[in-house]
Amino acid sequence: MNLEFTQEEIAFREEVRAFIEENHPKHLEGMGNREDMTPEDMTAWHKILGRKGWSAPAWPVEYGGTGWTPTQRYIWSEENARVGTFMPLPFGISMVGPVIYTFGNDAQKQQHLPGILSGDVWWCQGYSEPGAGSDLASLKTTAVRDGDHYIINGQKTWTTLAQHADWGFFLCRTDPDAAKPQEGISFILIDMKTPGVEVKPIKLIDGGHEVNETWLTDVRVPVENLVGVENQGWTYAKFLLAHERSGIAGVARSKRGVEKLREIAAQETIDGKPLISDFDFARKVSQLEIDLAALEYTELRTLAGEQAGKGPGPESSILKIKGTEIQQRLTELTLEAVGSYGTPMYGSIADVGSNQYPIGPDYAQLSAATYFNMRKTSIYGGSNEIQRNIITKMILGL
Numbered sequence: 086m087n088l089e090f091t092q093e094e095i096a097f098r099e100e101v102r103a104f105i106e107e108n109h110p111k112h113l114e115g116m117g118n119r120e121d122m123t124p125e126d127m128t129a130w131h132k133i134l135g136r137k138g139w140s141a142p143a144w145p146v147e148y149g150g151t152g153w154t155p156t157q158r159y160i161w162s163e164e165n166a167r168v169g170t171f172m173p174l175p176f177g178i179s180m181v182g183p184v185i186y187t188f189g190n191d192a193q194k195q196q197h198l199p200g201i202l203s204g205d206v207w208w209c210q211g212y213s214e215p216g217a218g219s220d221l222a223s224l225k226t227t228a229v230r231d232g233d234h235y236i237i238n239g240q241k242t243w244t245t246l247a248q249h250a251d252w253g254f255f256l257c258r259t260d261p262d263a264a265k266p267q268e269g270i271s272f273i274l275i276d277m278k279t280p281g282v283e284v285k286p287i288k289l290i291d292g293g294h295e296v297n298e299t300w301l302t303d304v305r306v307p308v309e310n311l312v313g314v315e316n317q318g319w320t321y322a323k324f325l326l327a328h329e330r331s332g333i334a335g336v337a338r339s340k341r342g343v344e345k346l347r348e349i350a351a352q353e354t355i356d357g358k359p360l361i362s363d364f365d366f367a368r369k370v371s372q373l374e375i376d377l378a379a380l381e382y383t384e385l386r387t388l389a390g391e392q393a394g395k396g397p398g399p400e401s402s403i404l405k406i407k408g409t410e411i412q413q414r415l416t417e418l419t420l421e422a423v424g425s426y427g428t429p430m431y432g433s434i435a436d437v438g439s440n441q442y443p444i445g446p447d448y449a450q451l452s453a454a455t456y457f458n459m460r461k462t463s464i465y466g467g468s469n470e471i472q473r474n475i476i477t478k479m480i481l482g483l
């Protein structure tokens with residue numbers, strides 16, 4: 086793994102930097118996950134990248150990927166993190182897209198891949214249920230065959246941004262009598278406008294509406310929407326989770342986050358001196374940077390492995406754990422740096438037309454909301470405790 090950029094790679098960096106500079110909407114720079122983002126804001130960059138042919142760098146070229154090397158993909162992430170672009174949501178590009186081009190049939194590829202690439206079709210993930218999160222294989226939503234349809238009944242939960250979704254990919258039980266619970270599950274695509282699909286909001290502690298309950302009552306879905314083979318959905322579900330997890334690490338964004346934290350800590354003071362010169366605070370920031378550098382090398386090794394034809398395997402669990410711990414520590418240190426200015430919870434300050442007057446510097450305004458919001462990262466994509474179990478079994482062989 087050579088980390089010196091070649092002349093070609095430097096030229097590539099210039100090219101993508103210029104493209105981002107010219108094409109990324111200025112009003113969306115550094116928006117992160119702010120509550121006032123509209124669905125149009127969230128898909129704006131995706132659609133621009135779709136037109137350029139750059140929305141899915143990791144896909145095989147034959148399906149619309151860019152054919153970039155791991156180093157080019159690394160440069161691409163870095164350049165996006167520099168300006169804080171809102172990258173394509175993972176549900177289409179990183180999750181169901183790879184499942185469809187790997188296990189789907191030609192008709193499914195033709196129907197779904199173009200809309201995923203262009204960003205015109207919004208997808209959501211229907212895996213978790215009230216009684217099936219970590220123990221996902223115990224899921225109860227049923228799909229019962231009725232002629233050339235499945236009749237689907239059940240309740241999913243935590244369905245992220247399903248209120249905007251056009252389509253969802255759902256895990257459903259198609260064989261309740263299978264010897265093992267994993268063996269009776271199928272992976273089914275559902276048009277969210279189908280009668281019987283109902284999406285109800287779950288309000289989070291940061292005040293946002295990011296997740297939902299999704300109720301499915303006698304939802305009639307054509308059998309053509311089954312991906313792969315009936316009762317083998319668990320295989321596809323696990324394949325998807327490995328892609329989901331490696332994408333959660335967010336190294337480039339955390340690097341930008343640490344830079345921002347240093348900027349904040351240079352402006353905030355303690356005993357009349359810049360906070361960043363405080364030994365204890367500086368030590369915590371340095372430790373974070375060291376851990377982030379270690380994670381970066383692990384991610385680069387994984388990317389290099391992918392380039393050599395090895396899909397993301399159990400090492401994606403390491404990326405997930407370390408990446409999310411770092412993201413959480415970053416928000417903790419930011420909250421610590423802004424001190425009492427972090428105390429007000431501006432549930433609606435970001436709302437369009439809000440007349441609340443912020444207290445303290447701009448960078449402090451959403452620090453508490455972000456801190457609370459980022460607690461999710463060690464839970465979603467499979468909790469970090471479960472990732473440790475996977476590492477113990479699959480990597481350490483214990």
Ligand SMILES: Cc1cc2nc3c(=O)[nH]c(=O)nc-3n(C[C@H](O)[C@H](O)[C@H](O)COP(=O)(O)OP(=O)(O)OC[C@H]3O[C@@H](n4cnc5c(N)ncnc54)[C@H](O)[C@@H]3O)c2cc1C
Pocket residue numbers: 209210211212213215216217218219220242243244245246296461464465466467468469470471474
């Ligand atoms: C913000 C957010 C967005 C999400 N988005 C989606 C989505 O879009 N689609 C979707 O399908 N799901 C989504 N999820 C659900 C997510 O995947 C689950 O929350 C997660 O898998 C954990 O399941 P659970 O919440 O049922 O917790 P549980 O499984 O009940 O776990 C509770 C606690 O027990 C621990 N635990 C459980 N079993 C073990 C074990 N064997 N060993 C050690 N510890 C254990 C867990 O680590 C956790 O700390 C989202 C979750 C969040 C928070």
